[in-house]
Amino acid sequence: MLKQIICDKFVQKEIILDDGLNAVVGDDIASNSIGKSTLLMIIDFLFGGEDYIKKNHDAIDHLGHHEFKFLFEFADEKLYFIRTTNEYKFIAVCNDRYEIQKRIKVEEYTNLLQEKYKCRLEDLTFRNIVGRYFRIYGKENLNERKPIQYFEKEAAANSIIVLLKLFDKFKIIKEFEEQIEKLTDERAILIEAAKKDLIPRVTKTIFNKNEKRIVELNQQLEALKTEIISASADIEALISKEVLSLRKEKSTLITKVNVLKNRLIRTQTNLKNKNINIQPELKQLLNYFPSFNVEQVEKVDSFHESITKILKEELLWAEKEVKAEILEIEKQILILDDTINSKLTIQNAPKFAIDKIIELAAQINQLGDENGYFTKKENLDDSIKSATENLDILKEKVLDEMCSQINIKMHEINKQIYIDGRRAPTLNIHGNKYTFNTYGDTGTGTAFANLVTFDLALLDLTCLPAIAHDLPLLKNIENLALENIVDIYSKSRKQVFIAIDKLSSYSKDTAQLIESCKVLQLSKDKLLFTKNWKQDNQTNA
Incomplete structure (x- = not known):
């Protein structure tokens, strides 16, 4: 798991992370543009993403190109890396003093992480596993009604296939599809020959x-x-x-x-x-x-x-x-x-x-x-x-089994979030379409809590190694429900990265729990970076 981030452009030069909950905490006046979402985007960058380069280019514009030194730890093995903003297509592999030993392409790096996290799956890249569930402001996966969508224009059919792959249920379907493709090609040859x-x-x-x-x-x-x-x-x-x-x-x-x-x-x-x-x-x-x-x-x-x-x-x-x-x-x-x-x-x-x-x-x-x-x-x-009909039957069976697994787990989690017995969200997939909601409850707060519930279910049921939930997602959830969610976050054996502020709004126990899991405190007086370009009179923090 990710254990350390070092950047000389940070006010706090080194950030130490752990398993379970890792909270980036803002101040009680909910100050904006202080770096909470940016740090989550940087964590996504260290997990092989590129959105920090494409969607946070203002940081590069004002800070110049910069680098992140970071450490992943797996069992007794420690892996040290450097990734820079100017050569972000490559990762530097380092020794424990962050001295560069070699450079590898990002694809090789993410393959390495996929191997170390033990999440090798059929035709599914590490980024397609992790990137979907790093829900950070600026990315396109914050739609509370479409929990499996990676980006806005992704077809539902493709989202469903990726979910099947994440549950390692796509192999048998792929075999059927290959058989149909082979038969279809053979038929096309006959038709073409006749023409x-x-x-x-x-x-x-x-x-x-x-x-x-x-x-x-x-x-x-x-x-x-x-x-x-x-x-x-x-x-x-x-x-x-x-x-x-x-x-x-x-x-x-x-x-x-x-x-x-x-x-x-x-x-x-x-x-x-x-x-x-x-x-x-x-x-x-x-x-x-x-x-x-x-x-x-x-x-x-x-x-x-x-x-x-x-x-x-x-x-x-x-x-x-x-x-x-x-x-x-x-x-x-x-x-x-x-x-x-x-x-x-x-x-x-x-x-x-x-x-x-x-x-x-x-x-x-x-x-x-x-x-x-x-x-x-x-x-x-x-x-x-015949093969197409059998494939349709098989798909329906596999999809029903997967949805059942997810819905059962979400029901268990929902009981921890809403102790008043509210209905749990349900995922229903039919062919190439799906729905995700809570029957009888269309409220915004419930919808975002459902999205969190879904991610927590996948974190528990699959090899998904980590999730990230940004403040825009969490702030729409009612306090009591969020307090219970924070408790669930803290008990996870995997890593959960969140951005949150206004701790005084929550119970004393929840505030203390977040404080104990805090990896970085930010405020209008303590920004993420040493330079503040959000104001006309730029000052160093």
């Missing part, structure tokens, strides 16, 4: 038409089977794995020939000084066309890009090479045709019947493949819908 005519565009109507056609073709195939079997033909030999494998090999060779012929056309076009522009986008289709030779197509494109840069003699040589390769593959196709025909020497089977069976089998396979794409998309749609 580019790389796979068939199959609608429900075409799907049903294909299904009907498959039935018809199977009936024809069965009829041919009967005819050939009656002629003592072995129908299994016609569509055996071996024959189908040979036909598949032949199909692959035909594809290669077509690719090579395209290459030949390109080469001949380049020889005529014509340009061809292609944009191969086929790699992503490998999942759906395992046998599609993407690499070969890419080579075509690469060949085209390079061929335009070489000499015409090389183009002629390339043309000759391609023609030779085409001729060689066409020879292989002829050999395969002979092999297939030799496998189909079924006794007494008419030649037209053999060809017809192979044709029917190919048509059935093609229609089956086309409908496979449609079925794949339908299955993806169903999976996305």
Whole structure:
């Protein structure tokens, strides 16, 4: 925890802090602009924030750039640092004499604090944990109706996600979201491929038409089977794995020939000084066309890009090479045709019947493949819908559990604040919206007390290491309630930083308690800084 702050611009050069309550106390006439909120902002600065630079720039304007030396203590380990206003993106790591050993970026520093405070959480930075609950004048998190909002324009959905992460309940939701994202990406690939005519565009109507056609073709195939079997033909030999494998090999060779012929056309076009522009986008289709030779197509494109840069003699040589390769593959196709025909020497089977069976089998396979794409998309749609529904159910369950935890704890704290049995505030989250209030009580004092109650609940339930409550928040709470809140602050095992004044307004016991937890006393005669720029006649304190 933060134990020490030293600054040569302070009137009180050194400030010592402790666990539990740390109070910056103003005077009984509630003097303004004496440094109460500024010190809280400086504490936020030492916890890695930047609002002191952005919202308290008047201090830098009048004091010049300055530095803070500070000490964090964890168990038996003491860590010494320096942070300056002119190089606030870096933190100096020091020895116990505040001699600089090295400089690190603020992100590395806050990661270190997050580790030391044992609050490593899924996708949640240290500042996103602490900064929300340092409620200081000038920051945008003092809205008593929106306790989880970090800044004014933060969407409620984002605030809710951060709260889930703080309670370490986001992991399982994230897994569902990643699954949905993966399915959605896969579906988008199918749709995009269909738009580019790389796979068939199959609608429900075409799907049903294909299904009907498959039935018809199977009936024809069965009829041919009967005819050939009656002629003592072995129908299994016609569509055996071996024959189908040979036909598949032949199909692959035909594809290669077509690719090579395209290459030949390109080469001949380049020889005529014509340009061809292609944009191969086929790699992503490998999942759906395992046998599609993407690499070969890419080579075509690469060949085209390079061929335009070489000499015409090389183009002629390339043309000759391609023609030779085409001729060689066409020879292989002829050999395969002979092999297939030799496998189909079924006794007494008419030649037209053999060809017809192979044709029917190919048509059935093609229609089956086309409908496979449609079925794949339908299955993806169903999976996305089902996963989304399950995610909604899971989110509702997790959010209800978290809200229940918070509301139970707030109820316990509220009983300590209001001993007259007033209703406790409740947090209700539904989807991406939430409400926070006390049923039947819309008073300003109650609303700010509710905000304090919420922060105290989170301080107890989560790894949140510290909270800060500025005077504008506390002064709206009725005295008796605030006295009980101060008592709760003082009993916390974590650090609570507050700014408060007019101690004479509270009971003797409360005033004494605040005095015992006071880390700095400020007044119109004793300011935080050695220079007073709030008045026309600036004087040193």
